[in-house]
Amino acid sequence: MTTSANTLTVARRYTEAMAAKDFAAVANLFADDIVWHQPGNHRFAGTYRGRDAVNNAIGAQMAATEGTLDVALTGEPMVNDTLAAFAVHFSAKRNGAEMSMDGVDVLRIEGDKIAEVWLFSDLQQAEDDFWDAA
Numbered sequence: 001m002t003t004s005a006n007t008l009t010v011a012r013r014y015t016e017a018m019a020a021k022d023f024a025a026v027a028n029l030f031a032d033d034i035v036w037h038q039p040g041n042h043r044f045a046g047t048y049r050g051r052d053a054v055n056n057a058i059g060a061q062m063a064a065t066e067g068t069l070d071v072a073l074t075g076e077p078m079v080n081d082t083l084a085a086f087a088v089h090f091s092a093k094r095n096g097a098e099m100s101m102d103g104v105d106v107l108r109i110e111g112d113k114i115a116e117v118w119l120f121s122d123l124q125q126a127e128d129d130f131w132d133a134a
Contacts (some may be wrong), residue, residue: 004079007016007109011077011084014107014114018071023062031113040124042131054117064131065092074102082109092130099130 006123010029017025035046036057044061048054061069069092076085084107091100108116121127 006112007084008077010109010112010114011079011086011107015071015077015086015088016075019073021062021070023055023058027051029112029114030054031115033068033109034075034114035116037116037118039121040128040131043130044131061092065094068093071098083107084093084109087096095133096128097130097133099127101126102118111120116126 014026014029017023017029025065030051032051033049034054035052037052038045038048038057044057048057069090071088071090073086074089077084086105088103088105089101090103091098093099101121103122104120106118106120107114
């Protein structure tokens with residue numbers, strides 16, 4: 001059973017691990033059948049299903065940005081039962097292009113695992129352009 005307190009604990013672990021770029025810790029928080037919704041119209045956009053697919057997508061983004069992709073929490077997670085939403089700022093550099101914008105991440109928690117993730121970008125076209133830049 002997932003409680004609001006448990007949801008908050010898992011959400012904080014996730015945001016701390018992402019900020020630290022501790023992707024082993026991030027991966028350990030994912031359910032085996034996690035569903036990840038990456039917004040936009042770019043090469044990484046789409047729905048990823050399963051821990052391996054999500055880990056590969058995050059790894060590909062880190063590789064494309066030579067490790068410069070940063071995600072920082074900008075406010076406390078907000079919890080409603082099994083859902084956690086939080087404001088983030090994310091940035092990266094690649095091939096002379098830069099991206100820096102705000103977003104919202106929403107997690108659905110089951111037990112002590114992240115079962116589903118929805119990402120939102122405040123400048124979606126700019127994010128699309130960044131990922132598809134030559």
